[in-house]
Amino acid sequence: MSYTAPIKDMLFVMSELANLDAISALPGCEDATRDTAEAVLEENAKFVSGVIEPLNHAGDKEPSYWHDGQVTTTKGFKEAFRQFADAGWQGLQHPQDFGGQGLPKLVGTPCVEMLHGANLSFALVALLSDGAIEALMTAGSDEQKATYLEPLVTGQWTGTMNLTEPQAGSDLAAVRTRAEPQGDGTYKIFGTKIFITYGEHDMTENIVHLVLARTPDAPPGVKGISLFIVPKFLVNADGSLGARNDAHCVSIEHKLGIKASPTAVLQFGDNGGAIGTLVGEENRGLEYMFIMMNAARFGVGMQGIGLAENAYQKAVAFARDRVQSRDLAGSSGPVPIIHHPDVRRMLMSMRAQTEAARALAYVGAGFHDIAHHHEDEETRAAHQAIYEYLVPVIKGWSTEMSENVARDGVQVHGGMGFIEETGAAQHYRDAKILTIYEGTTAIQANDLVGRKTLRDGGKVARHLLAQARATATQLGELESGDLAVIRARLEQGATDLEAVVDFVLANAKSDVKAVFAGSVTYLKLAGIVLGGWQMARAALIAQQKLSSGAGDASFYRAKITTARFFADHFVAQSTAMRAAIVEGHAGVLALPEEMF
């Protein structure tokens, strides 16, 4: 059983929750009609199921390997990437001017989900290129754009993101890599970068490294970091490749998961200096890197959702197939384990979390499109703020939930889940990176508290809560039992989330550590309540469709059932999470360090 893209749910979310029709009415988004979106999704689904997903297990069994500075990727990856690029998938969301298709993020996002769902290790190379493209588009010079963008957008080359150094980890203030100006507009780069995803590979003829480094007179800390383009091969004026640059892969990591994705240690400048060019202005590197990171963080959230969908499908297939023990309500012999209530509970839990996270992420993608394409500046700004509030939630919560879903996926398989050939264990291992890279969940939570809640005094958070409550009010007008429960849970969830936002705002100055002691729980609570809100909207729309007799009744009934499950099993946790934050912060910090 291989991965089947959940196109029906994707289209439902795009059309009904993320308002695809309104997006396609925006200037520059005219191509994104329902019909086009459906055609794109179907084509993409065919491609990832046929070409990309079959390489997933192979990549785990025969990972990419390093020898003498070269990385050989898993057999088949190079050819698959060529097909991926040639079909235009790398350029789906990027401007037509640079060889892309120029489709809005709302249409690109399901394709990203599918690619990650099919093969996380493979998809990473595309994710990193997307980030590099966004950064260059925003901050690159015309010459840099002319040189690098088209090859990246068309997948002729790939991009990387070089932040982490051995002594610094996530602390960019501690970056030591040096950039020495050569007087000719170029710089020589010296330093070591670690954890560089696809920092070296054999899939394309060139690799465009975006590297954080310090110029000689840079101020200390994050205010003295600049961003440089350091290509693996220098690029001649005519676009052809020149000399090999002094940027070399000295090893790759032996990892728990995503084994086919080479995680490189890159050494810059050991043989005289790697040639780089400055992106934008000196000392503004962090700002540009954040453009890449925000794109990448949203993408990592999609990795979580894609992986969760795949793990869910694998578990369902196994549960239908595996016959064991009688039905509790009586049966003449053993039955498929999907009949057993706890297996059903795990499958529902996997399904409900995946659907809720997908709905929230796609709605976020829609906000991104409005923020970039709407004619009204205020509307753009308002939606940009909402999108930025959602990014850490989409990244942090979707990936945390994907760990739980992958875990349940193994559990549904029982003993077979622990055997590597089954494939469930690979999801469990692969998922563990998602809550770590592109900023751990704690770093996402710091962002949510600091930049996204404190800075605007909770304005965006309250706006979203008001909208959630409006949905609850609409639900109150319908009388079905499920919808009434969904409404009550959503209202309680909104109350609890608001209490937490109030707590964050009230205590950030007087007791900053108490606030950050609960930041990850706040992030998860925001995910559950805002994801629950999307599920409530979905249930409401499904109920309206059922009442009007339009469309696929069993799909709509399933949506209501899944929303109800999400309300009872996840949104219902809101009060305990609020207690952990508001009443439980003291216990987080009370134990003296030496007593651990």
Next chain:
Amino acid sequence: MSYTAPIKDMLFVMSELANLDAISALPGCEDATRDTAEAVLEENAKFVSGVIEPLNHAGDKEPSYWHDGQVTTTKGFKEAFRQFADAGWQGLQHPQDFGGQGLPKLVGTPCVEMLHGANLSFALVALLSDGAIEALMTAGSDEQKATYLEPLVTGQWTGTMNLTEPQAGSDLAAVRTRAEPQGDGTYKIFGTKIFITYGEHDMTENIVHLVLARTPDAPPGVKGISLFIVPKFLVNADGSLGARNDAHCVSIEHKLGIKASPTAVLQFGDNGGAIGTLVGEENRGLEYMFIMMNAARFGVGMQGIGLAENAYQKAVAFARDRVQSRDLAGSSGPVPIIHHPDVRRMLMSMRAQTEAARALAYVGAGFHDIAHHHEDEETRAAHQAIYEYLVPVIKGWSTEMSENVARDGVQVHGGMGFIEETGAAQHYRDAKILTIYEGTTAIQANDLVGRKTLRDGGKVARHLLAQARATATQLGELESGDLAVIRARLEQGATDLEAVVDFVLANAKSDVKAVFAGSVTYLKLAGIVLGGWQMARAALIAQQKLSSGAGDASFYRAKITTARFFADHFVAQSTAMRAAIVEGHAGVLALPEEMF
């Protein structure tokens, strides 16, 4: 940094919560004084840290391997097992008549925790031997005892448990292995068994397989299963080894974790039949196997606790050592990450869950000792019933929590956690088997609902709840803020658990699937409330010690802080768990099978 046995906490729990003094006053337990217990724990700690733990990472990197029917275990395992056996650790809890030390379970349990904490893969061989010893002690004939017990107790041989077959999984009713009587008191065994832990290895000269099989006229289902001893080498009358038996290892599994522990596929009777002897009476095999399984299930719970402790220690060491980013409250430069609130939250969460699970398990071990050694029959029976209620909770909840703790352990390490050489990822992989083998969490939960709650009409559950409430009342007499919160959370937890027990009892006949839809959540709720009860008892005692000025004040203050954290962050979840069970069961089962 290597594993250091948490002897101080172990002795506190043994003495103050599990009432070691009362246990050592029981007939046959006179040796188990506090002094002896402390000496035994210290000796064991030295042994596991010096000999067993150093092999843990090696076993993961260079797993045991199969070649031509033989399994070669990781280098060093054979010698370590010899030292383990020669020092008498295998026989710690077994009768002196058969070469053991005859210490009560309460003293043996911390040693089991340490062994598993140090090296899960190694410890498994001892765990399986323990189970085989218990089964033979209860159901073996005098001749079988004379032949097999001493070599098992002294670690000259090891034991295995052969239940699972490829087509049957956990469903023992589907066991097909045949046992044909030969007329001379022996049987010929034919069949395939899978997932046999240490089913083949090179650490001892013989292996005693205990095998479930059916005799020719056996009734169908679980009532027709008998238990047989099938040694790898037949044993002569004088105890020397005879011919190689027809029981062969045809392969071992490639697993997610516990890689040094060989998981064998055993083929019985491919060359004429494996010779076995019946244990006890025909068709009572399941009953005897349950003796093994109950011992093994308790042991797997201890695996979870030991692994969690090790993961916690590794995370603490990393968090002290790793310097990154400034302190939120201000610092002149980067600080060790243990200063960051979310790291602190994860460490507290790991610590609190491990301590709560340890306390509940040791208290359970004490009940086991009373059930086996008390002079009064009624007291024995009452404690046996409580112990049996607790076994699925200790197995299921401690292992589920160990997954979470191992996960947080990786997370504390950040990117380094995903790199295999750090060791945190090994815990994450190893932990995943614990909720599966010896019965998945769902199977433990079925046992908790069916045999342990419905059968006695909730009597034991209510007895435990009454005791928990008595602790809450005692807490109410003290005025400290932490204790007042602990009391309120415990009272609410007890109320919620009681509501769930009522729900289970009220609905088991009318809607059995609704009850079992919440069985795993019920098990976890029982773990949290009963574990929280033990933490509340610990806090109460700590407060009394502080008031009296006796003992180590910082240890007692830490215990209260940890109990408070457990109350706010775990016991506080009780109401949401109750809602998921009592109100959320319909959603578990509502989605039609074809809609998954």
